[in-house]
Amino acid sequence: MNMIDTQTGKETSATRTAYLSVRNMILTGELPAGQKIKIEHLRGKLDMGASPVREALSLLTSDMLVERIDQRGFRAAAASPENFAEILKLRCALEDMALRQSIALATPDWEEKLVLAHHHMTRATGTAQFEEAHKTFHKTLLSNAASPMMERYCDQLYDLNIRYRNLAASEPNYQSRDIPAEHKDIFDAAIARDADAASAALLSHYRLTGEYLALQLTGL
Amino acid sequence: MNMIDTQTGKETSATRTAYLSVRNMILTGELPAGQKIKIEHLRGKLDMGASPVREALSLLTSDMLVERIDQRGFRAAAASPENFAEILKLRCALEDMALRQSIALATPDWEEKLVLAHHHMTRATGTAQFEEAHKTFHKTLLSNAASPMMERYCDQLYDLNIRYRNLAASEPNYQSRDIPAEHKDIFDAAIARDADAASAALLSHYRLTGEYLALQLTGL
DNA sequence: GTGTCAATAAATATCGATATTTTGGAGAGC
DNA sequence: GCTCTCCAAAATATCGATATTTATTGACAC
Incomplete structure (x- = not known):
């Protein structure tokens, strides 16, 4: 009862x-x-x-x-091209640090998580599902850094970046880029424990997206 | 009425x-x-x-x-030696960036603020007054970076660091260090617009304090 | 016209009371 | 003796009403 x-x-x-x-x-x-x-x-x-x-x-x-x-x-919160540029700069600096630490502390367990996260991203069907998997992939990359505060900052910045992507309105049209290949490069380098290559690939990935978005934000 | x-x-x-x-x-x-x-x-x-x-x-x-x-x-919030170490690391990374940007964008106006902030610190009488002036000095160093988010992060981290200094309980006894001289080094290099020297002096200042505090935090 | 000031309207901030949820512990059952 | 369940007691979360503060409007003087 x-x-x-x-x-x-x-x-x-x-x-x-x-x-x-x-x-x-x-x-x-x-x-x-x-x-x-x-x-x-x-x-x-x-x-x-x-x-x-x-x-x-x-x-x-x-x-x-x-x-x-x-x-x-x-x-x-206000939005502006300057703010977007700052987010990009901070992301690059912090994620560079976090990714290098993650790789330096690499374990089989982390590698397995990374493999799965990457796999899920390649298999995601809808947009929402891909977004989810994409976020998880990027978070997983940094998740082995043993640095909770840094991860929190990176999380925040990731979401702020997403916001600008949505604010840019027009459907993303990533010209000649091959996004899956960019992810694969980051993934392969991370698994190979090549910190320099992984970081370079990650930052390039961010900067390409950043440049593209910045162009669309002139109206802000 | x-x-x-x-x-x-x-x-x-x-x-x-x-x-x-x-x-x-x-x-x-x-x-x-x-x-x-x-x-x-x-x-x-x-x-x-x-x-x-x-x-x-x-x-x-x-x-x-x-x-x-x-x-x-x-x-x-919980406190631990690991957390303290993380704060120190993040501070060093972020303040290094911010200070370099501040110096790169140096203007007479900023230099004047810095001169005053440093002067006030040397003339502060009580502990509370010195703490206030000390915080202002460090904030002023970064205040010209044109990067509000970074300044916010640095502010946060400054306060978190202060917390650990208080948690370390025992009256600070900075062995053989000459704190005013450390500040003077940072200040002189910043005014001279020598970013490398200023950053090196600033980070050394933080790391010395960090090492000292870390010793006292083993009980956490 | 233009700017100031008071009255009004709107929105925020805060309180005190109530509904939910978690916590701690006392017995019942194994 | 050890769990597990169920019941107070305590604390959190939430509501609805009220007090304060800020924003708006319009009349009036210049």
């Missing part, structure tokens, strides 16, 4: 729901960069009280996706 | 008060690393409702001073 709730599930809190929703709205551009975020509006849209919304927005501050101004509420 | 409040002042919000208080408690070790933070306890101590306390804790998450576990509240 106990009442295990409807459909078991419900493994979540209102704050978490709000956090994920708003995060997604900002990453996709549904909440435009720099725009004021009205608590009342979100509260209605998400059907919850103001407290979890405020808390979610406060947490999003960590991810540099939301700015908070005392007594004046929240707004979606 | 109107009630302009007592003593005009009151330039602050409850959330901000809570943020600064808790931040200070964690930096000084009054809230020990890893310890659970009870909202009710703080609410009483700071004499305010639970909402601003929660919001302050959520914001402190950005600074990596507080960890949040869904449905299970907040705790002061």
Whole structure:
């Protein structure tokens, strides 16, 4: 006679729901960069009280996706070509360090994870599925660095980069690039424990994408 | 008939008060690393409702001073020798980059700020006053890099480092070091726009302090 | 026209109360 | 003696209402 709730599930809190929703709205551009975020509006849209919304927005501050101004509420983080350039530069510097550490500490276990992550990426079907696998692949590359803070920074920067890709609007059209080959190069070098080659391939991968996106961001 | 409040002042919000208080408690070790933070306890101590306390804790998450576990509240960020080593490494990498950029973009205005910041540090009297001036000096060094995110990271890492200095408990006793001379070296090289020398001096300054602190942290 | 100021409207910040969830422990069963 | 289950007690999470603060508007003087 106990009442295990409807459909078991419900493994979540209102704050978490709000956090994920708003995060997604900002990453996709549904909440435009720099725009004021009205608590009342979100509260209605998400059907919850103001407290979890405020808390979610406060947490999003960590991810540099939301700015908070005392007594004046929240707004979606501004976006600009300069900001994008900075993200790219920081990513290159931090991921270079992290990847080299990962390789220096390479273990069979890490290599196996990497093999799987790469394989999943090549087999992904839909766009969403590929995005997921792509993120996992890049995270796995750095996951052996034994450096949680650095991984956190890299994670943040990855998401900020995704945001700009979405803000660039037009469907990505990667001219003459062979993206799978670029990934394969990074992957092969990492597995071969060739840190210099792996880092070079990774940074080139980022910089090519960066240059391409930067061109489309002149309107910001 | 109107009630302009007592003593005009009151330039602050409850959330901000809570943020600064808790931040200070964690930096000084009054809230020990890893310890659970009870909202009710703080609410009483700071004499305010639970909402601003929660919001302050959520914001402190950005600074990596507080960890949040869904449905299970907040705790002061853990501390460990490994974490300290990571902070040191990241600081060295990021500040090296930032300082070089600052110097590359050097202007008379920046140099003047730097001269003043260094002067204030040499003239500071109390410990608190010196700490303040010291922080300002280091921030000023990087302030010309035109890279807000990098500066934010460096700020964070600076505070995390201060925390470990406080956690190391015993009064700092910098053996045979001449701290003012170390600062002077950094300062002179920066003013001379010698990026290599400035960076070398800065990193040496950090690493010496780091080694010294690391010895005292074995108990963590 | 243009700028200032007060009144109003809107939004944020905060409180106090309540609903949920987790934690700790006391017995029941093995 | 050791788990496991189930029940308080404690703490967190969330709501709805209210107090404050900021933004807007329009009248009025210059």
